[in-house]
Amino acid sequence: MEELHSEEEIQGAGADRCRVLLVDDHPHGREGMRIILSEDGYFQIAGEASGGEEAVRLAGELEPDLILMDIRMPDLGGLEATSRIKAAQPGIKIVMVTVSDDIADLFEAIKRGAQGYLLKNLSPSAWLDYLRAVSLDQAPMSRELATRILHEFLPAGGGSPAPSAYRAKPAKRAASSSLTPLTEREKGILERVAHGESNKEIGAVLGISEHTVKNHLKNILQKLHLDNRVQLTRYAFEQGMMDRG
Incomplete structure (x- = not known):
């Protein structure tokens, strides 16, 4: 993936670090996201949630800039959690994280206010480039x-x-x-x-x-x-x- 933003561009735009809330019911899923984001000092982990209900609560408490939201979770799915968070805090950016490129899920996520989606099998550099772009409101659509x-x-x-x-x-x-x-x-x-x-x-x-x-x-x-x-x-x-x- 083409690098969308250099360090100079981000600093020149006056951007602070991007505070991120990780949401996945599997510990290894959250760990994987944490490892990827740790490769770039621009991102700061604000918190982690193991389900949709907890994500809604932490979004209100922590007020992150960005949420990485797993779609499939047992207690409250990522789509419904996205709806609730966006209704209460529309300024928070949400990117859905999924293992499959399911167009129905993607469209539903967008209708509920998500800014985009990431496939779990993408390279770390692709994740970082895309999330930087989302955080700066400059993510191009493929x-x-x-x-x-x-x-x-x-x-x-x-x-x-x-x-x-x-x-x-x-x-x-x-x-x-x-x-x-x-x-x-x-x-x-x-x-x-x-x-x-x-x-x-x-x-x-x-x-x-x-x-x-x-x-x-x-x-x-x-x-x-x-x-x-x-x-x-x-x-x-x-x-x-x-x-x-």
């Missing part, structure tokens, strides 16, 4: 995930239209009132985010800095009342923007 969302997410309200149905309505798409809060620049950035481009890639194409891209993304999320890039991709799909070049 193109594979963007494609899956394009084909799997349906418009709000149900139904099963094919993506081609959206491509057949350019006039309606252009007139969509849902996009009117966005400037032309913001619409262009939204399209590129939805196609899986990173802040760096977007900045290079548009001739602006990564910092400027990040500021635009914050504005877009606020205007659309969304939380993350995956939700932006779903939104772009529902607006018929995914087929644009």
